[in-house]
Amino acid sequence: MPCIEELASKSRIVVGIKLHQKSGVYMSTYLKTLCTIFPIIQEATGHEYLIAISDLEKFIFYSASKHLDFKIKHHEPVKPGSGTMRALETSQKVVANITDTTLYGVPYTVTSLPIHDQGELVGCLTAIRPVEKENQMKDMAARLSTAMEQMKHTMDTIYSMSEQVSTSTERINESARVSNDSVKRTTEIVSTISQLSNQTKILGLNANIEAARAGEAGRGFVVVAKEIQRLADDSGNSTRRINDFIGELGKNVQTINKEIEELSSFSKETTSTIQQMTDMVNELQTMSTDLHKLAKID
Known part of the structure; x- marks a missing residue:
């Protein structure tokens, strides 16, 4: 199964990023393209991952996995302290293993990958996978x-x-x-x-x-x-x-x-x-x- 970085990299190639538009419009187009591509990727990978894509403030794409559903709504604000928010704040990849099963019933691992375009942070891709079998x-x-x-x-x-x-x-x-x-x-x-x-x-x-x-x-x-x-x-x-x-x-x-x-x-x-x-x-x-x-x- 390809890692998150590989999936994001492939998505970047599809977008064809040499656009001569203002930064805000360009970011919106790039993230919109990611939101179009990832349902296909979800289908190809058997919905093993829960996928969420956000801009700098809110979620603009969400797809539950076959094991996990966080019920994130469209345009729901990114919660402070979450893996997504930490990735946006630090502009670095964040990986966390959550062992507490109280909220969703199973342990899981969270990978939040900040999305950059031409050196500028435009959003975050978060992938979540249950690790019950691994545990x-x-x-x-x-x-x-x-x-x-x-x-x-x-x-x-x-x-x-x-x-x-x-x-x-x-x-x-x-x-x-x-x-x-x-x-x-x-x-x-x-x-x-x-x-x-x-x-x-x-x-x-x-x-x-x-x-x-x-x-x-x-x-x-x-x-x-x-x-x-x-x-x-x-x-x-x-x-x-x-x-x-x-x-x-x-x-x-x-x-x-x-x-x-x-x-x-x-x-x-x-x-x-x-x-x-x-x-x-x-x-x-x-x-x-x-x-x-x-x-x-x-």
Whole structure:
């Protein structure tokens, strides 16, 4: 859509301004031509803008937009303090964003462009456009940005916790491996004790046989041999119980190792998923920023 300056410039070309008339007549002709052209421009632009043209004191053309109607009457005086009056007083372009919806129901932006002819101020062109959609876009962008910030903070927290869980899992896994090695070494020690118990029992049997051969002279040695056998039996029984306990412990350690491996795998997958979600949040945040820039009105 062409800007107001471009529209006014095109209108100036149509007028063909090399007239040899007095200044007042020339101004009237120029502004009258603008009033003739702008209904066509309004139709071409789909009545998106409310257009008002004034001379130095009053409005001489008014066309409402499809969204706004200020109900300005023909020859209605320009109100003091309005954008049109400020443009006439300063002879400079005036742009104002009106956010108060009390009067017309929607926010709008006003652009008042002073009209000069051969260096002389002759009037003002004021264009007004509602900015409700832009404001809604900015509001949506702001809310989206806030939501993305909160989500990103949450995702960062979850990611950090996941990393801690992964680290803890690795430490537990290492401890389980050490425990498994300890079980193996303990099993080897118990096996050695079991062998010593068996050898001691055999030694007791041999001693008992030799004591029986010695007759009366070996009677005291028989008591010692039986005690050795009893100790060997007790050692053997204890060794078997220890073996059973170590066997159960070994099974439990293997189960723990398997569960830790599964947990470690799940933790890595979770961390990867969280990272992907964080990347998506960052992308949405960038889109939110771009949306806010698109909705911003200079």
